[in-house]
Amino acid sequence: MCGIVGVSGRADACEVLVEGLRRLEYRGYDSAGVCGAGLDGAMAGERAAGKVSALAAKLAARGGLAGMSGIAHTRWATHGAAEERNAHPHRAGRVALVHNGIIENHAALKAELMAAGRTFQSDTDSEVVAHLFDAALDVHADPHDAWRAVVGRLQGAFALAAVSESAPGLVFGARKAAPLLAALGNGTGYIASDAMALPEDAATIIYLEDGDTVVAGPGSADVRDAQGRPAQRKQAAGPGVFGRVDKGPFRHFMEKEIHEQPEVVGRTLAAYLDLAGGAVNLPAAVDFAAMNRLLIVGCGTAAYAGMVARYWFESLAGLPTEVDIASEFRYRDPAFAKGDAALFISQSGETADTLEALRLCKAAGLITIALTNTPHSTMAREADIVLPTLAGPEIGVASTKAFTCQLAALAVAAGAQRERMDAQAVQAAIADLSAAPRLMGEALNLRQGVDALALDLARSDIVLFLGRNSLYPLALEGALKLKEISYIHAEGYAAGELKHGPIALIEEGVAVIVLAPMDALFDKTRSSIEQVRARGARVIAVADPEAAAALDGQSALTFVTPAAGRLAAPIVMAVAVQLIAYLTAVHKGTDVDQPRNLAKSVTVE
Ligand code: G6P
Secondary structure, eight states: OEEEEEEESOTTTTHHHHHHHHHHHOOOSSEEEEEEOOOTTTEEEEEEEOOHHHEEEEEEHOOOOSSEEEEEEEOSSSOSSSGGGGGSOOOTHHHHHHEEEEETTTHHHHHHHHHHHHOOOOOOHHHHHHHHHHHHHHOOOHHHHHHHHTTTTTEEEEEEEETTTTTOOOOOEESSOOEEEEEEEETEEEEEEGGSSSSSTTTTEEEOOOOOOEEEETTTEEOOOOOOOOOOOOOOEEETTGOOOOOOOSSSHHHHHHHHHHHHHHHHHHHHHHHHTTTTTOOOOGGGGGGEEEEEEHHHHHHHHOOOOOOOOHHHHHEEEEEEEEHHHHHHOOOOEEEEEEEEEESOOOOHHHHHHHHHHTTTTOOEEEESSOOTHHHHHHHEEEEEOOOOOOOSSSOHHHHHHHHHHHHHTTTTSSSSSSSHHHHHHHHHOOOHHHHHHHGGGGGHHHHHHHHHHTTTEEEEEOOOHHHHHHHHHHEEEEHHHOOOEEEEEEGGGGTTGGGGGGGGGEEEEEOOOSSTHHHHHHHHHHHTTTOOOOOEEOOOHHHHHTTTTTTTTTEEOOOOOOHHHHHHHHHHHHHHHHHHHHHHOOOOOOOEEEEEEEEOO
8 A cells, every 4th residue: 555755864865765665666556756855945856647667767857856855655546546646745835745544534624724725736635734734834833843733633544754844854754543663774764654665774663653753854763652752662673685575586576475485384384383392382372272252353365364264263173263354343343252362364464454453352352363474563563462474575465475374373273272182183283284385385386287277367257266165265365366466357156155146157168266175075066066067167176186086077177286184275275376366467467566456555444
């Protein structure tokens, strides 16, 4: 979603800002802009619809922007179309401002500002904040006081950064229910919505809290809490040069991340399993044995990881488990009972709906657990217990390695403490899971065969994915992956639900991808295959060797994934559905890492 960078105290401020925007590109956006401010306060900016490269070309054409400080933004349109005039920074008098989030009372504020004679150039809710700041600078002698007065008038969710001609060298920031951090390094002060945007010399990161304002100067960051008191906030070392991620030999980040999975799933498992001792190492505070019910909440792919885990928690641990998407959960007035605990799954740890669901559960007195890939995220800071996934930075908008790492951690958690399994069953489960990284490596060999299929799929109008049991959520995930990056209409269904609607979509040649391991439900899966085949579907099976042999002749094409136990099976088959989506998108020529309209981290509702 929108990205923010601010810098104070560098002669190459504008280059640093534009480079920061490039590093934020992975979040998804549709326009970009920058504003530089000189030591005398004089400001100049540039904005462009489309990619950061379009902005960079405009800057190059005018010989760059001078300035020792400035702000920059990538915008994911909410209020107003993705056009240059709606791109940030917005200018109002002496102020330039960028904003992530939604100002809910913007209409009332705009009416007030217009009545005072101010005119607006954009359709955005953000522009009102620039005008408010400009007006407040007339009233308050201290610019930080002016900034705090403005922030105090705003309702909604926001991260803001601003510069002003009347406060040369300073960058103003504010955070409420949207991510923003400050950073220091080498005589420079920074503000950013995401640590990824920071340059190598940003040695210290300061994690702002909701309600904070900050004024960054050269090498300084004055952080105040909502009451205006100086605030000490949690600090961490910056990403440094080693925190940088590149594509290596791969064409896309998504491709690289798919191939990294054996390593990062292995790393995540090693954090939770003592393989030598055959034991499970969950943080001491996690006590699934004490729970009567587990609520799992997430969005998108993270919610599907939770749906897979429900099968494991219920059948292995006998723990009643419910899974909900965060945007529904938080508004459906959920009923809680004694012994409920809530687990929130989020790669970024910043997804707005998941975060609010966490807060709702915390306020209701539930134990809250965050399973996240981002250890300093808001969810990690606010949850009672953090279960990290060790996928490393995930840049492709479509989640791959974070998903399989979530599955790996969830598989360990399920059944670990409920004593439903005897020692032998625990050892079998550990052996099942421990094989996952190696088997994922073998599944990557499917690439060549999948590539031939992908060429055909790229010409499809519709693709169906079917699965049963823990492979049903993987069918949903396979369809989500394909539609996200190839823009082909794809749907995932529980195979048993076929006759209740989706079978009406089947006609000659429609591709149906069936996840078919040799499990207790194999015969039922096979009969679903027969039913769609009888109606002309082109069946593509993803099957382990035993199932593939049993399906002989029933599928038009079979991708044979290595034999895996019930815990490893969805993790291993995930590689196949990811390759299908990725290679189809490559054949379609879409923007794989930054698909249209999508954002990596959805920090507004
Ligand atoms: C966005 C991303 C998805 C991701 C979802 C949840 O929609 O494009 O890849 O699954 O958000 O994100 P989270 O960071 O909470 O896991």
